[in-house]
Amino acid sequence: MEEMRQPIILGSVLVYLLVCILVGLWAMRRTKSAGDFFVAGRGLGPVIISMAVFSSTLSGFGFVGGPGLVYATGMTSIWMAVCSALGYATGFYLVSKRIRMVAEVRDTMSLPDVVFARYGSEAARLLTAGTILLGVLGYLATQILAMALVLQTLFAGTETFAHISLFACVIISTLVLVFYCVTGGIIASVYTDLVQGIVMIISGALVVYTAANVFDGGLAEVSTILLAQGGEDIMPFGTLGTMAALTWFFLFGLGLAGQPHLVTKMMMNRRISDNRIILPMTVLGYVVAAMLWLSVGIVMRALVLGDVGMPLASADQAAPAFLTSYAHPLLAGVVFAGLFAAIMSTADSFLNIGAAAIVHDIPKSLRGRSLGSELFWARVATVGLAAVAAAFALYSFYENGELVALLGAFGWGTFAAALVPVVMIGLNWKGATPRGAVAAISASLIINFTVELMQIKVPYGISAGFLAMLTSMILFIGISLMEREKKLPADIDRVMDL
Amino acid sequence: MKPIHFVFLWLLASAAITGYILMSDVPSGAAGMAHESIAELKVGGDGAARLATIGRAPFYFQISTIFLGVSLLYMGVSEHRRDRRFRVLMAGGTVFALFVWYKLYTGYEAYLATGETDLVFGFPVPTAWLLGGVWGSFFVFDLMFVVFFRDYFWPAEDEAAFEALVAELKTKPKAGDA
Numbered sequence: 001m002e003e004m005r006q007p008i009i010l011g012s013v014l015v016y017l018l019v020c021i022l023v024g025l026w027a028m029r030r031t032k033s034a035g036d037f038f039v040a041g042r043g044l045g046p047v048i049i050s051m052a053v054f055s056s057t058l059s060g061f062g063f064v065g066g067p068g069l070v071y072a073t074g075m076t077s078i079w080m081a082v083c084s085a086l087g088y089a090t091g092f093y094l095v096s097k098r099i100r101m102v103a104e105v106r107d108t109m110s111l112p113d114v115v116f117a118r119y120g121s122e123a124a125r126l127l128t129a130g131t132i133l134l135g136v137l138g139y140l141a142t143q144i145l146a147m148a149l150v151l152q153t154l155f156a157g158t159e160t161f162a163h164i165s166l167f168a169c170v171i172i173s174t175l176v177l178v179f180y181c182v183t184g185g186i187i188a189s190v191y192t193d194l195v196q197g198i199v200m201i202i203s204g205a206l207v208v209y210t211a212a213n214v215f216d217g218g219l220a221e222v223s224t225i226l227l228a229q230g231g232e233d234i235m236p237f238g239t240l241g242t243m244a245a246l247t248w249f250f251l252f253g254l255g256l257a258g259q260p261h262l263v264t265k266m267m268m269n270r271r272i273s274d275n276r277i278i279l280p281m282t283v284l285g286y287v288v289a290a291m292l293w294l295s296v297g298i299v300m301r302a303l304v305l306g307d308v309g310m311p312l313a314s315a316d317q318a319a320p321a322f323l324t325s326y327a328h329p330l331l332a333g334v335v336f337a338g339l340f341a342a343i344m345s346t347a348d349s350f351l352n353i354g355a356a357a358i359v360h361d362i363p364k365s366l367r368g369r370s371l372g373s374e375l376f377w378a379r380v381a382t383v384g385l386a387a388v389a390a391a392f393a394l395y396s397f398y399e400n401g402e403l404v405a406l407l408g409a410f411g412w413g414t415f416a417a418a419l420v421p422v423v424m425i426g427l428n429w430k431g432a433t434p435r436g437a438v439a440a441i442s443a444s445l446i447i448n449f450t451v452e453l454m455q456i457k458v459p460y461g462i463s464a465g466f467l468a469m470l471t472s473m474i475l476f477i478g479i480s481l482m483e484r485e486k487k488l489p490a491d492i493d494r495v496m497d498l
Numbered sequence: 499m500k501p502i503h504f505v506f507l508w509l510l511a512s513a514a515i516t517g518y519i520l521m522s523d524v525p526s527g528a529a530g531m532a533h534e535s536i537a538e539l540k541v542g543g544d545g546a547a548r549l550a551t552i553g554r555a556p557f558y559f560q561i562s563t564i565f566l567g568v569s570l571l572y573m574g575v576s577e578h579r580r581d582r583r584f585r586v587l588m589a590g591g592t593v594f595a596l597f598v599w600y601k602l603y604t605g606y607e608a609y610l611a612t613g614e615t616d617l618v619f620g621f622p623v624p625t626a627w628l629l630g631g632v633w634g635s636f637f638v639f640d641l642m643f644v645v646f647f648r649d650y651f652w653p654a655e656d657e658a659a660f661e662a663l664v665a666e667l668k669t670k671p672k673a674g675d676a
Contacts, residue, residue, distance in 0.1 A: 071538075071539075072538050072539055072540055073530060073540045074540075074542065075625060075628070078628065078629070079628075082628060082629065082632045082633040083632075083633075083636075084633070085633050085634070085635075085636035085637040085639070085640055086567050086636035086639070088640060089567075089571055089636060089639040089640050089643065090567070090570055090571060090574075092640075092643055093570075093571045093574030093575070093639075093643065093651070094570060094571070094573065094574040097651065097652060101660060104664060105663065105664060105667055212620070218620055219619075219620030219621065220617050220620040222620070223617055223620060223621055223622060223625075224617075227615070227622065229541075230541050230542060230543070231542075231609075231613075231622075232541065232542020232543065232545050233540075233541070233542060234621070234622060234625060235542075235545065235606060235609060235615075235622060235624060235625060236602055236606055236624045236625050236627070236628040237545075237606070238530075238542070239530035239531075239540040239541055239542035240529050240530045240540070240542075241528060241529055241530065241542070241545075241548050242548075242549065242556035243519060243552075243556055243559070244529055246556055246559055246560050246563065247516075249560070249563065249632075250512070250563050253563075253567065253636075254563075254566070254567060254570070272652055272657070272660075273647075273652055273657070275643075275647070275651070275652070276643070276644055276647040276651075276652075279640055279643055279644060280640060280641075280644050283637065283640050287633070294629075301539070304536060304539070305536075305539075311536045311537060311538075311539070312538065313537075314538065315538045315539075424570070425502075425505070425570075425573075428573045428574060429502050429573065431502065458520075459519075459520060459524045459528060459529070460519060460520075460524065460528050460529055460552075461528070461529030461530070462516065462519070462520070467516070470509065470512060470513055470516065473509050474506070474509050474510065474513060477502060477505065477506045477509070478506070481502075481506070491663065491667060494659075494663050495660075495663070497576065498576060498656040498659060498660055
């Protein structure tokens with residue numbers, strides 16, 4: 001079996017990629033309008049939505065970057081994952097019902113449409129669309145980079161492609177992604193999310209079992225090794241310390257409801273009452289899949305610090321290296337497919353909302369109507385966006401040496417800081433004003449991009465995204481409280497009463 | 499005071515604690531140090547020394563975050579649906595989340611003071627509180643959503659009112675361009 005390891009792994013991944021392409025072709029026949037392309041005609045059932053929401057949350061950031069970050073820094077990044085119960089609670093308490101109602105009464109196709117319906121402000125719509133576009137580039141680059149790194153590890157084990165470059169892997173990854181997104185739009189995206197979600201849950205559960213058995217003493221031996229080497233890494237706040245961990249909890253726990261690729265899916269369900277099933281399925285699916293994040297990271301760290309394994313050239317190689325060295329070939333095959341699943345399920349969502357921003361939202365803000373032949377231009381925009389993100393991924397890797405997880409945290413922070421106040425609070429508080437919304441989005445973008453571009457290190461590892469989100473929330477509520485409450489359109493007013 | 503005022507209050511509290519931390523002296527290795535021989539690996543160093551200048555500020559910061567989170571969740575239920583039972587449920591969930599946080603943080607402080615900790619489910623005690631407790635304490639709110647969905651989140655009357663609104667809008671020109 002061991003000599004067949006590489007063919008089995010490559011075969012599993014190829015089968016998975018083939019399934020994605022077939023789903024894309026199938027979905028193409030069901031995609032007849034821009035509404036089908038962007039919001040799947042608001043006709044999806046609870047199982048599809050819950051798998052789509054959780055698999056889009058976890059992404060390459062969680063499946064590749066997460067284990068890498070635990071390997072590099074210990075438990076700090078686990079705060080990004082344990083906050084999921086709070087994150088989904090805020091999403092479903094505050095956003096899921098109202099965004100679905102607004103989507104139906106105003107026939108909206110995107111989050112900026114919802115923001116316009118709520119505030120009646122073209123500036124707020126434009127800024128929301130601009131934020132989505134900027135965040136998508138960062139986040140999509142994360143996914144493409146993660147996918148290329150995994151692909152490169154896979155090819156490295158073959159004779160023919162042992163020396164394939166990261167550039168070539170980025171091209172291959174982008175092409176597959178673009179194919180099924182361009183052909184099938186959001187319908188392909190959510191149905192592949194279903195496959196991807198199932199693969200991720202199975203992968204997560206099996207990897208935990210494998211990781212727990214790498215050492216004879218199980219996870220207790222892992223903890224003992226790490227405690228003997230200083231111990232802070234296996235204690236709850238990890239090596240980056242208390243404030244890094246707690247500000248990530250804030251940013252990821254309260255920021256989930258501002259992630260456009262997630263809340264947009266809350267507009268797509270058939271019935272609002274389905275939310276009662278969607279929430280628990282989403283939370284539990286996420287938890288099982290996210291166990292890979294923790295278990296692989298700490299086992300790889302213990303192997304290296306305990307002088308059992310060789311140090312990794314890059315922390316992002318933690319998950320691929322673990323699978324190649326310690327997992328049974330069949331399991332490695334399934335989990336490698338799971339890694340691709342995690343990455344692609346998020347990337348396709350980003351391509352979709354990014355394309356919507358380009359062909360629908362920004363033109364609507366600037367000239368009062370979206371582009372003609374919206375479906376055609378949505379497909380063109382998807383290709384263009386993927387190309388730019390692929391270039392950004394290569395730049396980030398070669399020029400900045402940025403880790404997948406940190407690039408992802410920047411993307412998450414950009415969305416959370418700009419959109420949480422405007423969407424999560426704004427849909428539940430009639431006193432929120434357009435001026436508050438514009439100030440919140442603008443301030444968050446300025447803070448996030450200033451810190452990122454000038455590479456400012458905030459003391460105690462405090463997350464820049466957290467600082468931007470805290471500032472934008474305070475500005476949003478503060479400015480709105482100082483202003484006179486604006487009369488809402490009758491339909492929105494009635495929706496907010498329910 | 500309305501829920502939005504509580505949200506604003508907890509945001510200001512978080513900002514004040516963050517400001518205090520940012521203005522304090524930063525000990526060396528406050529956010530970890532590079533491992534002396536292994537590339538890409540960070541170590542934590544002396545955990546107690548890292549907290550020397552900010553004391554228990556992180557403990558209070560997380561309390562503020564818990565109250566902020568619960569205040570936001572409270573806003574998610576329409577005002578006229580927030581009955582006594584709902585308030586008791588939210589208060590109970592908050593107390594549980596605070597209890598878990600207290601156990602986690604004091605367990606960590608005890609480890610910093612003694613250098614010793616027991617293992618539970620393969621992890622040090624404070625870490626076990628993080629993995630099961632912190633997640634579980636907020637999962638309580640997810641369960642509330644499922645169990646009381648028809649009482650607080652989508653009652654039959656609201657569903658009927660929404661259907662009436664949609665039917666009404668279908669017979670009229672749209673209220674505005676989305």
